[in-house]
Amino acid sequence: MNSPILGCSGISVRFGGVQALADIHFEAMRDEITAIIGPNGAGKTTLLNVISGMVTPSHGTLTFEGRGITALPAHERAWGGMVRTFQNLEIFSNMTVLENVTMGCHGRLSLPAWHSLLRTPKSRRLEDEVRREALEALDFVGMADLASVTAKDLAFGKQRLLELARALAARPKLLLLDEPAAGLNIAETQVLADLIMRIRDTYNLSVILVEHDMELVMRISDSILVLCFGQTISRGTPAQVQKDPKVIAAYLGGDED
Ligand SMILES: Nc1ncnc2c1ncn2[C@@H]1O[C@H](COP(=O)(O)OP(=O)(O)OP(=O)(O)O)[C@@H](O)[C@H]1O
Numbered sequence: 182m183n184s185p186i187l188g189c190s191g192i193s194v195r196f197g198g199v200q201a202l203a204d205i206h207f208e209a210m211r212d213e214i215t216a217i218i219g220p221n222g223a224g225k226t227t228l229l230n231v232i233s234g235m236v237t238p239s240h241g242t243l244t245f246e247g248r249g250i251t252a253l254p255a256h257e258r259a260w261g262g263m264v265r266t267f268q269n270l271e272i273f274s275n276m277t278v279l280e281n282v283t284m285g286c287h288g289r290l291s292l293p294a295w296h297s298l299l300r301t302p303k304s305r306r307l308e309d310e311v312r313r314e315a316l317e318a319l320d321f322v323g324m325a326d327l328a329s330v331t332a333k334d335l336a337f338g339k340q341r342l343l344e345l346a347r348a349l350a351a352r353p354k355l356l357l358l359d360e361p362a363a364g365l366n367i368a369e370t371q372v373l374a375d376l377i378m379r380i381r382d383t384y385n386l387s388v389i390l391v392e393h394d395m396e397l398v399m400r401i402s403d404s405i406l407v408l409c410f411g412q413t414i415s416r417g418t419p420a421q422v423q424k425d426p427k428v429i430a431a432y433l434g435g436d437e438d
Pocket of ligand 1: 196197199200201219220221222223224225226227228
């Protein structure tokens with residue numbers, strides 16, 4: 182039976198007078214794509230930030246692979262296999278595509294600095310390995326031919342895929358995607374949807390995504406959490422969530438009755 186990779190229990194976050202999240206209970210299952218949706222200001226990004234360790238909840242606990250991680254800082258969560266992408270692209274624009282992706286491998290594949298300084302055989306082997314894995318990730322997102330291009334010269338859609346390739350190169354167990362389709366056109370969004378499903382199936386990893394594009398969410402998600410004003414208003418499969426009157430009222434702008 183499938184088990185949760187991530188668990189949130191009673192998560193609350195307050196920013197001054199704003200209750201951004203109130204008592205959120207939520208599980209993301211292994212090898213599944215879980216979407217977090219909701220209207221503007223619902224608390225989606227805040228929840229993603231709590232999961233990745235960038236925001237500390239005022240209440241509640243988090244588990245990752247069954248272990249408590251509530252007090253674990255963001256970088257330790259990343260070492261443990263939780264890797265995220267950002268709504269505003271965070272690529273190194275003056276570096277090449279390949280150099281950007283190799284950044285994803287570091288941390289996982291690293292040696293004490295003196296190995297690199299002295300260019301020991303071990304450090305050269307490691308460099309080869311990093312390069313091979315980075316190229317593999319680029320190939321997976323269909324960008325192997327762009328490896329030597331400077332990142333800032335890529336079209337926006339390709340920059341988004343570059344960020345995804347870098348995240349993949351870190352070999353995550355849980356991939357957190359913050360609005361991966363933002364700024365993409367319809368054709369690029371289709372490519373992205375196929376890619377995210379292929380990532381789940383090929384790498385056997387779990388994905389949590391925050392996304393506004395409902396077509397994408399309904400097409401690729403195994404499970405959806407719907408937030409509104411910091412509260413959970415619905416959870417379930419795309420089919421269940423789509424016909425939930427609370428979701429229709431709050432998110433899709435319909436009537437509850
Ligand atoms: N750092 C902060 N300081 C103060 N208030 C914040 C902060 N971050 C978020 N908020 C508030 O918390 C609430 C939830 O914001 P959040 O960004 O998580 O929503 P969201 O669902 O991701 O919205 P959007 O779809 O517009 O990105 C909002 O009312 C927002 O204004």
